[in-house]
Amino acid sequence: MKRYHFIAIGGAVMHNLALALVEKGYQVTGSDDEIYEPSRTRLQQAGILPETYGWFPDKITSDLDGIILGMHARIDNPELVKAQELGIPVYSFPEFIYNQSQDKKRVVIAGSHGKTSITSTILHVLKDQNVDFDYLVGAQIEGFDLMVKLSDAPVIIIEGDEYLTSPLDRTPKFFHYKHDILLVSGIAWDHFNVFPDFDDYKNQFSQLMDLTPKDGELTYCEADPLVKIAGENAKISAKKTPYLAHPAVIQDGKTFLETNKGLLPIHIFGEHNLQNLQGAMNICLALGISEEQFYQSIQSFKGAAKRQELLVARGDAALYRDFAHAPSKLKATVSAVKAQFPERKLIAVQELHTYSSLNKAFLPNYADAMEAADVAVVYLDPHAVALKKLELMDEETLRSGFKRPDLKLFTDSSSLKEFLLTQDYGNTNLLLMSSGSYDNMDLEPIKAKFN
Missing domain, CATH: 3.90.190.20 (Mur ligase, C-terminal domain)
Incomplete structure (x- = not known):
């Protein structure tokens, strides 16, 4: 049985990853100096809520297969220091996700905005069409118990965040997933505390695009002028697929997609969401879903939690x-x-x-x-x-x-x-x-x- 210890287990993705590993049959422990709802109750129900808040080096033993380190932890965290002294492998959660998905087709959804909505849309359609897949998404989605799933599925859909990886790694998370298929939705200055220079922030996305393998695919929103420039300038031989908002009309406060079979009612709305929907559709098509299947499934999609x-x-x-x-x-x-x-x-x-x-x-x-x-x-x-x-x-x-x-x-x-x-x-x-x-x-x- 694999044994992993989470340093800063209470985070949104961290606790979901911990629960996903429990589901895989791994032995999981963790620590944190504060854990809020819903993380607390969910960890408690799984039997892995730390008994006491704080950091306890005695939890770190040489029989652990690895440490999963959250961004919330400090570089001098006593549990991290103990793990380094014992030579236990330390993974950030992006590194661990890659470690668990090296044999899968990895689809990464990146961008300053829209990535959770796009990832959620893709997950909804794939599930509705009975496709076997793994995933990592940044919000709770209707019909999914966890924000992370790791199994033997041949493909994984990953929401790729540009924020820093861990206290030990001050580079964006999305570099670690080594994508096969990449979508970039938009570039607008964010994370001012770690990217005080906008040119440096923009450059992270250009570097990410340049990592697309020749047998992969880059899809990008050309409605965003910065993404359009970066996409067109990407130094890759892979297929490039730009997209705009899916055509739609509003009638009596309801949005309808314009399709080759007429108007199709959907729950989500707004120009930005119609761009996200088209991007998600491009990814689904790249994964073998037909237009007909996509339109069939998108009608029941209500969006991710706290997204409109x-x-x-x-x-x-x-x-x-x-x-x-x-x-x-x-x-x-x-x-x-x-x-x-x-x-x-x-x-x-x-x-x-x-x-x-x-x-x-x-x-x-x-x-x-x-x-x-x-x-x-x-x-x-x-x-x-x-x-x-x-x-x-x-x-x-x-x-x-x-x-x-x-x-x-x-x-x-x-x-x-x-x-x-x-x-x-x-x-x-x-x-x-x-x-x-x-x-x-x-x-x-x-x-x-x-x-």
Whole structure:
């Protein structure tokens, strides 16, 4: 029986990988200094929740087959130091995924935005068509128990993140998967804390494209000017397939794909999602799925969790939740909801939560990102700003950065909640966007306004 120990087991992907290895019959242990829901309950149900939070070098023994190291751990982590002293192999999770999938066809979905949605779309279609495959995706998807699956399947679909690999490896994760087929959806400056130079950030994607093998395939969104340039300049002999948004029409608040067999209703909407859908379709075609099969399966796809997720709706109003936090993601989501329901008022709320979004020097990138909203609201938590050792921006600074003179600012979640509860939602959509939780704001009373 293989034995692996996870350092920083509580992370979204890390705990899912741990659960996937338990499912394979491996013996798994782990440590972390904090574990939140839903990771905590899921690890507990699998019998691998650490008894005590913290780092314990005595857990690291020479009979381990390997250590899987999360980005949350520090380079001087006592368990990591002990593993290095004992000569135990240490893997980042991207390295481990590659180690487990060397004999598979590896499909990597990369891009500053859209990669979770595209990966989720592909997974939904393949499952619906009874294709045997493994996967790694960054969000929970309806119909899938885990975000990671490792089996004897001949192909694996991987969401390829450009963020740093581990404390020991300061290069992007997506390099480690050594793709056969690559999709790049978009390039827009993100992760300001580790890529302070935009040219360096863009270059990571160009390097990734150049790694496409001659018998592989590169598909890229030519609607994104930076991706188009990088794709066209990629120094590869592999097949290149550019794509644009799938043709569609909106009728009475519903999006229909235009196909050779007429209009096809789908649940997702927005120009950005139609680009993602076409990219996913290209990958599915490359894997042997026919157009007919793709169209058959896409009709039941409702999207990934927190990606334009409909929480509740009534006849003339709806509450949506989205993971959007980077400027390009924010603008695409706000624009999509407004375009889908142009006759409805749109109240858009953005929590500035990441290092980039809370950084005053990065703020100008948010210019016009909420232009399509009728009411634009920004929430930021002073405690989160302090933890990141950044300057707390005032309302005028934010108004200038977003180019919204009427921007509303909240720095207390109870005040934000009170504001949202006092709004009239007649013929109105509310869009909540964050990679956080508005300081654990209870959404149930807000959802009740839409019943």
